[in-house]
Amino acid sequence: MPETIALETRRLRKQFGGLVAVDDVDLRVQAGSFHAIIGPNGAGKTTLFNLLSRTLDPTSGQIYFKGRDITRLPLHQTAHLGIGRSFQITNVFPNLSVLENVRLACQAVQPGSFRFWEDHRRLKAVLERAHAVLEQVGLAARAALPARALPQGDQRKLELGMILAPDPSLLLLDEPTAGMAGEQVPELMELIGAVQKRGGKTVVLVEHNMNVVMRASDVITVMHQGARLAEGTPTEITANPAVQSAYLGELYGDLGATQEDA
Amino acid sequence: MTPATPSTRPALPGWLSRNLGPLGGLLALIAFPFVVAAQSGDSPVAVLTNESGNAKFYQGLFIEVFILAIYALSYDLVLGVTGLLSFGHALFFGMGAYATGILIKSFGWELGPTIVAVIGIGVTQALAVGVVLPRVKGVTFALVTLGMASVFHIVVQTHELSPWTGGDVGLQGLVPPAILNPNADRLRFYLVSLAVMVLAWLAYKRFVDSPTGRVCNAIRENEGRALMLGYNTFVFKLIALTIASVTAALAGSLHALYQPIVSPNVASLSFTVAALLMILMGGVGTLTGALFGALAYRLLAFFLDRWFGQIADVLLGVVYIALVLFVPYGIVGTWRRRRGRGA
Ligand SMILES: Nc1ncnc2c1ncn2[C@@H]1O[C@H](COP(=O)(O)OP(=O)(O)OP(=O)(O)O)[C@@H](O)[C@H]1O
Ligand SMILES: [Mg+2]
Numbered sequence: 298m299p300e301t302i303a304l305e306t307r308r309l310r311k312q313f314g315g316l317v318a319v320d321d322v323d324l325r326v327q328a329g330s331f332h333a334i335i336g337p338n339g340a341g342k343t344t345l346f347n348l349l350s351r352t353l354d355p356t357s358g359q360i361y362f363k364g365r366d367i368t369r370l371p372l373h374q375t376a377h378l379g380i381g382r383s384f385q386i387t388n389v390f391p392n393l394s395v396l397e398n399v400r401l402a403c404q405a406v407q408p409g410s411f412r413f414w415e416d417h418r419r420l421k422a423v424l425e426r427a428h429a430v431l432e433q434v435g436l437a438a439r440a441a442l443p444a445r446a447l448p449q450g451d452q453r454k455l456e457l458g459m460i461l462a463p464d465p466s467l468l469l470l471d472e473p474t475a476g477m478a479g480e481q482v483p484e485l486m487e488l489i490g491a492v493q494k495r496g497g498k499t500v501v502l503v504e505h506n507m508n509v510v511m512r513a514s515d516v517i518t519v520m521h522q523g524a525r526l527a528e529g530t531p532t533e534i535t536a537n538p539a540v541q542s543a544y545l546g547e548l549y550g551d552l553g554a555t556q557e558d559a
Numbered sequence: 560m561t562p563a564t565p566s567t568r569p570a571l572p573g574w575l576s577r578n579l580g581p582l583g584g585l586l587a588l589i590a591f592p593f594v595v596a597a598q599s600g601d602s603p604v605a606v607l608t609n610e611s612g613n614a615k616f617y618q619g620l621f622i623e624v625f626i627l628a629i630y631a632l633s634y635d636l637v638l639g640v641t642g643l644l645s646f647g648h649a650l651f652f653g654m655g656a657y658a659t660g661i662l663i664k665s666f667g668w669e670l671g672p673t674i675v676a677v678i679g680i681g682v683t684q685a686l687a688v689g690v691v692l693p694r695v696k697g698v699t700f701a702l703v704t705l706g707m708a709s710v711f712h713i714v715v716q717t718h719e720l721s722p723w724t725g726g727d728v729g730l731q732g733l734v735p736p737a738i739l740n741p742n743a744d745r746l747r748f749y750l751v752s753l754a755v756m757v758l759a760w761l762a763y764k765r766f767v768d769s770p771t772g773r774v775c776n777a778i779r780e781n782e783g784r785a786l787m788l789g790y791n792t793f794v795f796k797l798i799a800l801t802i803a804s805v806t807a808a809l810a811g812s813l814h815a816l817y818q819p820i821v822s823p824n825v826a827s828l829s830f831t832v833a834a835l836l837m838i839l840m841g842g843v844g845t846l847t848g849a850l851f852g853a854l855a856y857r858l859l860a861f862f863l864d865r866w867f868g869q870i871a872d873v874l875l876g877v878v879y880i881a882l883v884l885f886v887p888y889g890i891v892g893t894w895r896r897r898r899g900r901g902a
Contacts, residue, residue, distance in 0.1 A: 350787065376789030390780035401777050404770055405789035413771035413798065420770055463789070 303328040303467055303499040309358035311344050318344040320523035326501055333502045333510045336520035342503045343385055346471050350382035351375050376405055381465035385472045387452040391445035395436055395455055398444050400427035402462035434458040449476045467499045486513055588753055592618050609744055618749040625752040626813045628853035629759050631837035633806035639844030640767055641799040642779025647704030648834050650711050651804045653826030654684055655811025657715060660730040660821050661723045670736040677812050681805030689797040712826040730821040741817045752813050759806055763846050775799050840882050842889025851890045
């Protein structure tokens with residue numbers, strides 16, 4: 298049933314010199330699912346995201362989005378296919394206003410970017426969408442501030458707003474709650490969940506917060522040293538002994554049990 | 560501005576009151592030659608009849624300011640707005656200047672076709688420089704553009720080309736066309752170059768507020784993110800470069816028509832640095848700063864030279880360093896910050 302697979306990788310590999318950051322990973326993400334990727338620091342999650350979002354070229358292997366080979370797709374075309382990606386470390390336009398950051402994200406996927414003779418406010422649909430998104434992520438009151446002036450938590454909201462703005466069908470979220478105050482996390486996850494359900498979107502989420510992962514995910518893939526260690530529902534993953542030794546063990550500091558026994 | 564507030568000032572239409580500064584500036588510049596004439600005890604009619612004197616002289620100085628301002632404006636679009644570090648911007652200006660000189664002098668072209676040709680050359684050279692854009696970034700782009708300008712700087716001085724370019728002496732003996740002759744009718748040349756500057760400024764203002772210009776701003780801020788949002792940043796950089804190149808080439812045209820000689824130095828690194836100094840003094844990325852920067856640049860050189868002669872160059876260097884250190888956002892940038900409008 299290839300049409301129900303939103304995203305697929307085949308033996309996807311990335312090497313940095315001698316270091317294999319992503320080691321022949323086969324991944325299948327069901328369309329409309331909430332798919333979490335977990336793993337200890339340095340497991341290769343962000344690198345995998347960089348490959349999936351076309352920020353990095355893979356060393357070998359293929360990536361398919363809705364059955365289409367996107368392994369060599371130019372980076373700027375991914376957004377037009379409906380792929381949106383957020384960053385672990387906030388990656389915005391620091392000196393532009395919050396509104397402008399989101400507005401640019403909307404403008405990119407709508408016609409009119411080459412109307413160099415017209416005022417940008419004439420692109421009404423773009424502007425309205427940007428305001429609506431700011432409302433949605435709770436930044437409407439801060440629209441005029443330069444992005445760099447936002448507190449950490451609001452920067453994460455802006456990062457999410459920029460992903461939601463073009464209304465992608467696949468969201469690649471790299472630790473969207475990193476650096477957020479604890480009480481803001483459920484609110485943000487609820488928002489992501491609501492957007493996903495309402496739009497029938499596919500979400501691939503990297504996250505360290507186990508509570509968040511267990512509650513939100515349909516499927517969890519565990520990565521360890523660049524490779525796919527295990528995959529299953531939250532219940533299966535919690536019960537998996539290999540995961541416990543490789544990942545949970547490491548999390549709780551039991552380093553003696555982290556040898557690859559998978 | 561709220562209607563409820565009683566105002567002692569006469570009510571102006573919104574558009575007018577919002578543009579008082581630029582309009583006042585424009586009117587002042589139009590009146591300037593006549594004011595100078597009156598100040599020097601000449602009749603303002605002397606300005607209209609093109610008589611020699613202070614008014615004619617200061618018009619000449621300001622024609623140079625306008626030409627430099629157009630040139631600096633074009634550099635601000637490349638560096639200040641789009642964030643492309645080019646060390647070869649003078650090439651764009653030099654091409655326009657030499658093309659104008661050669662077409663009119665050696666080929667006997669009229670002004671109209673010459674300007675059309677210069678615009679065509681402006682587009683072509685931007686595309687030629689632009690092809691390297693996807694491959695070279697940052698400092699490498701600076702060096703590649705510097706290399707291109709240096710080649711031009713050397714080639715125009717070669718013996719083989721000297722019948723057209725005048726070799727290392729420079730291109731001289733260009734007889735300006737009757738409709739735009741700075742010697743026969745200085746006021747017309749003054750007003751035409753002022754008009755070109757104002758139109759360029761207005762067009763640039765509009766461009767940076769257009770959807771296209773906004774993307775150029777985003778590229779300066781964070782090109783990787785702009786790509787990821789779905790913008791083919793190469794195309795946008797090429798557009799900015801092309802607009803800037805055509806503008807600089809037209810400034811070069813005016814330069815060739817105004818100056819008795821086109822020196823090969825118009826394509827040198829120091830002339831690119833001049834553009835950099837002007838926008839640094841005026842405020843990088845503000846556009847309006849380019850105009851003030853050009854004014855400061857030309858007048859500083861002129862008055863320091865007049866007052867201090869020999870050591871003027873040294874003083875000029877000191878003044879530049881002081882300005883960049885103590886007015887880091889430039890004239891317009893600092894002014895906007897003071898008024899709380901941000902950078
Ligand atoms: N550009 C790069 N050049 C060289 N090595 C890199 C590069 N990017 C990542 N790595 C290495 O690849 C490995 C995987 O890193 P990655 O950032 O993908 O891990 P991660 O799972 O996202 O970790 P974290 O949970 O800390 O975010 C690490 O050893 C890292 O040092
Ligand atoms: Mg990471």
